[in-house]
Amino acid sequence: MAQRSSVEKLPSNIRHELERRLADNGFGNYTELADWLKSQGYEISRSAVHRYGSKVQKRFASIKASTEAARLIAEGASDEGDTRSEALMAMVQTELFDALVEIGDMDNLGAVERFNMVAKASKNIAALTSASTNLKEYQAKLQVKIEQTASDVAKAVKKGGLSDETADEIRRKILGIGA
Numbered sequence: 001m002a003q004r005s006s007v008e009k010l011p012s013n014i015r016h017e018l019e020r021r022l023a024d025n026g027f028g029n030y031t032e033l034a035d036w037l038k039s040q041g042y043e044i045s046r047s048a049v050h051r052y053g054s055k056v057q058k059r060f061a062s063i064k065a066s067t068e069a070a071r072l073i074a075e076g077a078s079d080e081g082d083t084r085s086e087a088l089m090a091m092v093q094t095e096l097f098d099a100l101v102e103i104g105d106m107d108n109l110g111a112v113e114r115f116n117m118v119a120k121a122s123k124n125i126a127a128l129t130s131a132s133t134n135l136k137e138y139q140a141k142l143q144v145k146i147e148q149t150a151s152d153v154a155k156a157v158k159k160g161g162l163s164d165e166t167a168d169e170i171r172r173k174i175l176g177i178g179a
Contacts, residue, residue: 004108006044007052014040018049019056027057066091086139089132096125150174 007015014037021033030053034046069091103109103117154171158164 005052006042006048010037010042010044014042018052022053022056023060027053062095066095086132086135089128089135092128093125093132096121096128146175 007018010018018033018037021036025033030046030050033049033053034044037044037049069087100118100121103114103121106114109117150171153174154167157170158167162170
């Protein structure tokens with residue numbers, strides 16, 4: 001089993017300050033950060049700080065990418081069919097899958113700890129799957145309502161004297177066909 005890194009063994013307040021400094025330094029100046037740790041009473045090599053910094057940078061990049069994707073979805077997707085929720089669920093599912101893969105790759109976890117982590121993830125996946133199912137049911141019901149409304153409007157405009165072609169054009173616009 002792999003040993004925990006020397007940085008991960010730091011007290012949480014020192015580790016959090018290191019993470020803040022890593023971000024503030026643009027994930028550079030590892031020698032300076034190792035010197036700072038030494039001034040705090042911790043003898044940690046520049047390469048150990050670099051390895052830890054690379055992990056933190058990867059996490060930050062992942063969070064930033066997810067946040068940016070959510071922002072783009074919110075800005076660009078009309079929410080007629082609750083497409084934002086669908087996209088966000090897909091993002092969460094991807095993140096959960098990636099986390100499960102990482103849990104499987106962690107050498108420093110015992111069997112019980114790994115089982116507990118997978119059990120927690122499974123519980124979250126079950127809730128997400130339920131939400132996804134509910135969303136799909138909602139979308140199906142919404143589609144039925146839209147189609148019924150389009151049909152009702154087409155009948156009403158025909159009754160009002162519009163041509164069949166005009167009624168069909170209105171119906172297609174409501175359904176978003178050929179718009």
